[in-house]
Amino acid sequence: MSRPSIPKGTRDFLPAEVRKRQYIFDTIRGVFETWGYVPIETPAMELLETLLGKYGEEGDKLLFRILNNGDFLAKADREALAQMDSQRLALSIARRGLRYDLTVPFARYVVMHRHELSLPFKRYQIQPVWRADRPQKGRYQEFYQCDADVAGSDSLMYEAELVQIYDAVFRKLGLKVRIKLNNRKVLAGMAEVAGVADRFTDMTVAIDKLDKVGWEGVRAEMEARGIGAEAQQRLQAMLEARSVEALAEALAPSQTGRLGIEELQSVLAYLDGIELHNALLFDSTLARGLSYYTGCIFEVVVDTDAHPGVRMGSIGGGGRYADLTGIFGLKGVSGVGISFGAERIYDLLEELNLFPEGLARTLQVLGIAFDEATHRFAFRQISALRQAGIAADLYPEPVKLKKQMKYANAIGVPWVLLVGEDEMKTGKPALKNMHTGAQSAHTLSEILDILRADA
Amino acid sequence: MSRPSIPKGTRDFLPAEVRKRQYIFDTIRGVFETWGYVPIETPAMELLETLLGKYGEEGDKLLFRILNNGDFLAKADREALAQMDSQRLALSIARRGLRYDLTVPFARYVVMHRHELSLPFKRYQIQPVWRADRPQKGRYQEFYQCDADVAGSDSLMYEAELVQIYDAVFRKLGLKVRIKLNNRKVLAGMAEVAGVADRFTDMTVAIDKLDKVGWEGVRAEMEARGIGAEAQQRLQAMLEARSVEALAEALAPSQTGRLGIEELQSVLAYLDGIELHNALLFDSTLARGLSYYTGCIFEVVVDTDAHPGVRMGSIGGGGRYADLTGIFGLKGVSGVGISFGAERIYDLLEELNLFPEGLARTLQVLGIAFDEATHRFAFRQISALRQAGIAADLYPEPVKLKKQMKYANAIGVPWVLLVGEDEMKTGKPALKNMHTGAQSAHTLSEILDILRADA
Numbered sequence: 001m002s003r004p005s006i007p008k009g010t011r012d013f014l015p016a017e018v019r020k021r022q023y024i025f026d027t028i029r030g031v032f033e034t035w036g037y038v039p040i041e042t043p044a045m046e047l048l049e050t051l052l053g054k055y056g057e058e059g060d061k062l063l064f065r066i067l068n069n070g071d072f073l074a075k076a077d078r079e080a081l082a083q084m085d086s087q088r089l090a091l092s093i094a095r096r097g098l099r100y101d102l103t104v105p106f107a108r109y110v111v112m113h114r115h116e117l118s119l120p121f122k123r124y125q126i127q128p129v130w131r132a133d134r135p136q137k138g139r140y141q142e143f144y145q146c147d148a149d150v151a152g153s154d155s156l157m158y159e160a161e162l163v164q165i166y167d168a169v170f171r172k173l174g175l176k177v178r179i180k181l182n183n184r185k186v187l188a189g190m191a192e193v194a195g196v197a198d199r200f201t202d203m204t205v206a207i208d209k210l211d212k213v214g215w216e217g218v219r220a221e222m223e224a225r226g227i228g229a230e231a232q233q234r235l236q237a238m239l240e241a242r243s244v245e246a247l248a249e250a251l252a253p254s255q256t257g258r259l260g261i262e263e264l265q266s267v268l269a270y271l272d273g274i275e276l277h278n279a280l281l282f283d284s285t286l287a288r289g290l291s292y293y294t295g296c297i298f299e300v301v302v303d304t305d306a307h308p309g310v311r312m313g314s315i316g317g318g319g320r321y322a323d324l325t326g327i328f329g330l331k332g333v334s335g336v337g338i339s340f341g342a343e344r345i346y347d348l349l350e351e352l353n354l355f356p357e358g359l360a361r362t363l364q365v366l367g368i369a370f371d372e373a374t375h376r377f378a379f380r381q382i383s384a385l386r387q388a389g390i391a392a393d394l395y396p397e398p399v400k401l402k403k404q405m406k407y408a409n410a411i412g413v414p415w416v417l418l419v420g421e422d423e424m425k426t427g428k429p430a431l432k433n434m435h436t437g438a439q440s441a442h443t444l445s446e447i448l449d450i451l452r453a454d455a
Numbered sequence: 456m457s458r459p460s461i462p463k464g465t466r467d468f469l470p471a472e473v474r475k476r477q478y479i480f481d482t483i484r485g486v487f488e489t490w491g492y493v494p495i496e497t498p499a500m501e502l503l504e505t506l507l508g509k510y511g512e513e514g515d516k517l518l519f520r521i522l523n524n525g526d527f528l529a530k531a532d533r534e535a536l537a538q539m540d541s542q543r544l545a546l547s548i549a550r551r552g553l554r555y556d557l558t559v560p561f562a563r564y565v566v567m568h569r570h571e572l573s574l575p576f577k578r579y580q581i582q583p584v585w586r587a588d589r590p591q592k593g594r595y596q597e598f599y600q601c602d603a604d605v606a607g608s609d610s611l612m613y614e615a616e617l618v619q620i621y622d623a624v625f626r627k628l629g630l631k632v633r634i635k636l637n638n639r640k641v642l643a644g645m646a647e648v649a650g651v652a653d654r655f656t657d658m659t660v661a662i663d664k665l666d667k668v669g670w671e672g673v674r675a676e677m678e679a680r681g682i683g684a685e686a687q688q689r690l691q692a693m694l695e696a697r698s699v700e701a702l703a704e705a706l707a708p709s710q711t712g713r714l715g716i717e718e719l720q721s722v723l724a725y726l727d728g729i730e731l732h733n734a735l736l737f738d739s740t741l742a743r744g745l746s747y748y749t750g751c752i753f754e755v756v757v758d759t760d761a762h763p764g765v766r767m768g769s770i771g772g773g774g775r776y777a778d779l780t781g782i783f784g785l786k787g788v789s790g791v792g793i794s795f796g797a798e799r800i801y802d803l804l805e806e807l808n809l810f811p812e813g814l815a816r817t818l819q820v821l822g823i824a825f826d827e828a829t830h831r832f833a834f835r836q837i838s839a840l841r842q843a844g845i846a847a848d849l850y851p852e853p854v855k856l857k858k859q860m861k862y863a864n865a866i867g868v869p870w871v872l873l874v875g876e877d878e879m880k881t882g883k884p885a886l887k888n889m890h891t892g893a894q895s896a897h898t899l900s901e902i903l904d905i906l907r908a909d910a
Binding site: 071111 | 458459460465468473474477491498500501502505516517521522525527529541542544551553563564577578596608610612615619725783784821830834845846848849852862865866
């Protein structure tokens with residue numbers, strides 16, 4: 001084997017990339033913890049019976065399935081084999097699949113561990129998920145999700161809290177965003193009021209395209225989906241409402257619509273008097289992932305006023321699902337949660353140059369020696385620095401100075417400790433500042449002070 | 456679906472478990488970084504051509520294979536199908552597998568990214584691996600490995616450094632261990648000197664059983680494997696040597712043996728004058744994983760003098776492999792590395808009660824309110840605490856005090872903030888210490904001071 005590679009849609013990460021990703025995860029984790037969320041972890045492999053049917057027909061196709069070990073054909077579906085039916089055969093030769101998201105495993109987790117948990121249970125989870133999507137720029141088959149969810153309470157306080165979490169995380173990351181808020185009941189109310197309650201899904205599919213095709217396109221889509229001109233007009237009028245109040249009157253005839261408005265008002269009341277760094281916008285056209293959301297819906301996009309020229313889809317989303325665990329046999333547990341699009345956030349911070357400086361640097365000093373004896377001496381010096389908590393290294397051999405300095409430059413170390421025969425005799429190695437080029441001899445304890453001051 | 460479960464051999468982690476695991480990983484990571492190692496990450500899925508043949512025949516069987524997506528039967532091996540040959544069929548319907556360890560992916564990584572790396576490249580990697588081993592107590596199909604390896608240098612300084620890393624990590628974890636050291640060349644030298652160089656593998660397989668079966672058992676095993684009585688006697692004499700010096704003379708006739716002795720002496724010379732917290736022991740009977748190690752070999756076991764009664768196998772191991780990347784077409788890159796058995800370390804810290812106190816606790820204060828108005832007020836108070844970086848939460852509804860206090864006890868929060876009508880009027884909520892039961896009214900800024908002092 002001469003040219004190794006990795007599966008399409010997967011990635012290796014270089015050290016600098018790992019540190020930048022870690023910075024994003026740590027920032028998100030820190031806010032989650034401050035807001036009272038606790039970490040859980042679930043296995044990469046789930047039983048397929050847990051995953052199948054939870055993400056729609058399309059989702060089922062995108063699951064990675066693990067071939068059963070051993071003589072898997074012994075228990076294979078003979079009929080499926082005879083008919084060369086891959087889809088059916090798969091059910092008999094693969095009983096496990098890779099996690100597709102963090103929400104379904106969380107619902108399963110709550111059901112399995114309900115006797116060990118106190119409700120409301122506020123958990124966060126930062127783990128990779130796998131999807132057999134066609135790989136393309138910015139879309140991977142293995143990627144991290146960062147989720148916070150609350151299970152076991154229908155208090156709208158949590159919707160308010162999740163808005164604050166979005167606000168706090170993006171503030172810390174230096175990214176100005178718009179947090180969009182809507183409510184599924186508001187959308188349902190609109191459909192009722194416009195007399196197209198039976199066309200609810202058609203309506204939301206059309207609305208979801210607004211960003212891409214504009215109002216004309218949305219109306220054409222509605223037309224094609226059997227929503228008449230009058231209903232289109234009434235819907236457009238409601239969808240153009242820019243505030244909850246403006247919509248409240250129009251939705252008054254619908255009980256569901258009124259409930260949606262009340263929920264939104266309740267969330268906003270919690271946030272009353274609390275300063276947000278980012279804009280919180282009511283957006284009645286927000287209709288994402290309606291398949292399982294039942295109440296409030298969130299979406300976060302970049303604030304293009306603050307960051308002009310940036311083109312990027314949503315970098316976060318979430319909502320309320322009144323029946324989180326019913327599918328696993330536990331009724332009456334409401335859930336609400338949000339997710340951060342860590343991969344896109346990474347690309348944005350990179351594009352906008354928002355990663356803190358010095359993130360990639362951990363090594364503070366590299367020792368350089370000139371012969372066997374000074375190399376052994378330098379190893380003890382470097383060891384002493386490490387014992388004191390300084391990230392330090394020693395070039396592995398006393399080769400030519402030029403080669404060692406080239407390595408020091410390549411790895412970007414800020415200080416070099418030069419240990420020659422004189423330095424060994426006096427016990428004062430020369431410390432060179434790689435940035436300024438300045439160099440001076442010091443005792444180890446002085447060096448420790450200098451490096452600590454620079455950490 | 457009524458009773459969800461997870462695949463055998465996999466685990467969910469509760470919040471307290473995640474934190475304890477994180478503590479172990481963070482400790483190891485901190486030492487790795489202090490010693491100049493940088494993090495990389497590789498995908499969970501590797502191409503099977505990368506993995507197959509690297510772990511022996513047994514290892515190939517333990518790989519988890521990912522079923523190709525879509526109509527995988529269309530490209531299936533017809534002959535294998537006709538013969539119902541699972542093993543052969545698998546090669547045509549699964550091109551990816553789950554990572555089995557971190558060493559092979561690292562070798563692949565070094566080859567693929569060699570133009571982006573400066574050698575010697577010191578990397579660490581803390582990621583899960585998957586093995587289809589029969590699940591049993593303490594053995595899982597998904598578990599974490601924590602590895603540090605150096606690629607691109609044959610300096611024995613790194614062997615010394617890796618001993619220091621073991622020493623530093625276990626010192627920080629409060630676990631007293633014995634770090635065992637041997638060298639494959641020493642074992643090869645013994646075989647030569649005893650005249651059984653052609654029975655090298657038989658010899659090491661027999662030696663590997665010493666802990667379990669004692670000398671009598673080892674000699675019986677040797678006998679069965681065609682190693683005669685005289686060779687057995689000579690081997691036992693050498694294997695009972697307790698120091699490198701004691702063995703040097705016996706190995707003098709073997710060039711390989713002399714080289715092994717020199718390497719060991721060189722490693723020990725680096726460590727000369729450097730204090731270790733744990734015992735470093737030369738152990739000529741150490742013969743682990745000889746399939747790919749070529750030089751020094753390490754193994755770490757619990758010091759049963761310091762921790763009497765503990766029964767646990769090795770909790771770390773590693774060694775030198777002179778040709779790390781040859782299998783991927785890149786010659787001349789030597790590797791040396793170590794691994795920490797994080798799962799076993801976890802069990803040990805638990806058994807010995809060595810996890811730091813307060814690890815599981817992050818939430819500092821829980822707000823409790825008595826009606827709608829005080830609940831809104833409390834939300835703002837809790838929000839202010841969070842903005843100041845205090846991990847704080849609010850019970851989601853102003854239900855009966857008893858129910859809220861029950862929740863506070865269940866989650867083990869150390870402080871409760873009680874907000875009633877009086878407290879709202881005075882702006883001085885009551886802060887209750889859940890440990891002592893003491894309770895007193897304070898302004899928010901006083902509360903902040905109290906909680907910060909207790910953090």
